[in-house]
Amino acid sequence: MIELLTLNKILVLLINVTAVWIGFSVFKNNPKEKINRVIILMTVSMLFWVDFAYLARMVGEANKDLSLIFLKIAWFVTPLFFTLLYFLVIYLLQKEKKYSFLSKVIGFLGILSTLATGFTNLVIERVAFVKNSLTIVYGKGMLPFLAIVLFIMFATLYPLFKEYRKLSRNQKRKIQYFSIGIFIFYLANMIFNITFPLFFKITRWYWIGDYSAIFLLGFTTYAIVKEKLFGLRVIFTQLLVGVIAILLLVNFTTAESAFSYFWKGLLFAAFIVFGAFLVKSVKREIEQKEERDKYAAQLATANVKLEKAYARLKKLDKAKSEFISIASHQLRTPLTAIKGYISMLLEGDYGKLNKKSEKAIDNVFQSNERIIKLVNSLLNLSRIESGKIKLVKKTFSLENMISNLINVFQNQARKKGLNLSFKTKGKIPEIKADQQKIEEVVSNLIDNAIKYTRKGEIIVSLEKNKRKILLSVKDTGEGMTKEDISKLFQSFSRAEAGSKMYTQGAGLGLYIAKQFIQMHKGKIWAESEGKGKGSIFFIDLPIK
Numbered sequence: 001m002i003e004l005l006t007l008n009k010i011l012v013l014l015i016n017v018t019a020v021w022i023g024f025s026v027f028k029n030n031p032k033e034k035i036n037r038v039i040i041l042m043t044v045s046m047l048f049w050v051d052f053a054y055l056a057r058m059v060g061e062a063n064k065d066l067s068l069i070f071l072k073i074a075w076f077v078t079p080l081f082f083t084l085l086y087f088l089v090i091y092l093l094q095k096e097k098k099y100s101f102l103s104k105v106i107g108f109l110g111i112l113s114t115l116a117t118g119f120t121n122l123v124i125e126r127v128a129f130v131k132n133s134l135t136i137v138y139g140k141g142m143l144p145f146l147a148i149v150l151f152i153m154f155a156t157l158y159p160l161f162k163e164y165r166k167l168s169r170n171q172k173r174k175i176q177y178f179s180i181g182i183f184i185f186y187l188a189n190m191i192f193n194i195t196f197p198l199f200f201k202i203t204r205w206y207w208i209g210d211y212s213a214i215f216l217l218g219f220t221t222y223a224i225v226k227e228k229l230f231g232l233r234v235i236f237t238q239l240l241v242g243v244i245a246i247l248l249l250v251n252f253t254t255a256e257s258a259f260s261y262f263w264k265g266l267l268f269a270a271f272i273v274f275g276a277f278l279v280k281s282v283k284r285e286i287e288q289k290e291e292r293d294k295y296a297a298q299l300a301t302a303n304v305k306l307e308k309a310y311a312r313l314k315k316l317d318k319a320k321s322e323f324i325s326i327a328s329h330q331l332r333t334p335l336t337a338i339k340g341y342i343s344m345l346l347e348g349d350y351g352k353l354n355k356k357s358e359k360a361i362d363n364v365f366q367s368n369e370r371i372i373k374l375v376n377s378l379l380n381l382s383r384i385e386s387g388k389i390k391l392v393k394k395t396f397s398l399e400n401m402i403s404n405l406i407n408v409f410q411n412q413a414r415k416k417g418l419n420l421s422f423k424t425k426g427k428i429p430e431i432k433a434d435q436q437k438i439e440e441v442v443s444n445l446i447d448n449a450i451k452y453t454r455k456g457e458i459i460v461s462l463e464k465n466k467r468k469i470l471l472s473v474k475d476t477g478e479g480m481t482k483e484d485i486s487k488l489f490q491s492f493s494r495a496e497a498g499s500k501m502y503t504q505g506a507g508l509g510l511y512i513a514k515q516f517i518q519m520h521k522g523k524i525w526a527e528s529e530g531k532g533k534g535s536i537f538f539i540d541l542p543i544k
Contacts, residue, residue: 012054015214019043035091042084045077046213053210061129068127071136074210076118081213082149083110085182086156092178093163106155113148116141136197146194153186181219188212335372342368391434391519398469398541399428401439402460409446418453420446425463432544433520441513441524445473445537448509453477456534464543468522471539480528480535488526489514517541 023043026036056070086106090099117123122141127134160182164175193209196202342365344350346358353361406422413420442460449458456476463470480488491511517524522541528534 048077079113181216185216419457449475
């Protein structure tokens, strides 16, 4: 019996120290948060439950009336504890609105059973002592009281099971720890506080059910601390170290010999050092985790911003392409009409023009041609970006096509005093490709060579290279720097010499040329030894 009393004292002391520490830590962290308030109230009610039940046993047969008052106080807070446990579950799941009606019912039943226990004899009629063990004589309202408590217990488990599948991985882990505490607490109460006393009249183990509340509170706090809800992990570690240190100190003071003092003192000192390192390592781990979490949060925020910016950019890009397409289509019809009428004027369909008028109208015709070319480039650009361009492949002679283009551009080259020539090396096989698009690309290269060459010659070459055909356009023009070449095939980009010599260009020709060649699984690139040393443009096309 003495051993049992000693064990009771030690357990009550540990429960009080642990509960006060947890309650104080939660209060210090954030007393205004709902879930923190529930934990604090649960801690206080648990202390009343455990301490007054202990006092009722300690007062004993010497003062039965006082023992009865202490026991009623302990039972008074018991329904409150179960009710608070229900609300803790609801707040942990964040389902206050969903279970609002059930919460009102639980609140009403909890208050009703609390008042009936504390202020009437319906639940506890009197106490008796059998061999110094406290025995409770239950009142007529014990079974309804028990039914209410069981209903609150099952109402607490119901949301847990119903909502578990919908929870995130971290929330599930938290609920698992919490559920372990509930299981131990409920099991101990069902066995030692209900089954043994009511059905077998065994009350000497009643205190086990009372003390099991610390398991519930401990596992709940551990689950919450582990998930960083309160940020109390360091405090919890300090509490654990402190409790063990107190027990070791008590163990040291009860030593009965010099040797016993020595090894118990050594054990106490070693644990203090170990505990200090443990607390320090936990602090360092939490700081590192907080840094990782902070970085992850910043990264997540940055990713969200990038996704939003990308979505907006994509939307704007689509709007731009649609605008270019619509505008280009709308411009083509009037420009084609203008070209037709100007051609008729120049051919004398509306009467003969004098030289001055003919020159002015010819300038208008050339300007209109440039606008038509720009509109066609913009249309090609919008079709490329929207993926609407399709290749119409057929087999044709690239050599014949270039010969025809040389004849077309020969007059333009002679006007500038340039020698435009075409050379082939070996037998050139036919290729299967979209002739119109390849012709547009080669025309662009020859036209650029003529525009950006003041004197000298332009050589267009063609040769077979294994299963590919290599086409080159070499000029003796202004040449380019490496920086110019790196930007050459970008949209709306032009080399420095080109911008100075020919200001009307939009910087789309070579970009579109690159897209057309890539659609044919070929390559296009440029080389130059520097300014004033000319340039060479290459096109590498597969034969089939």
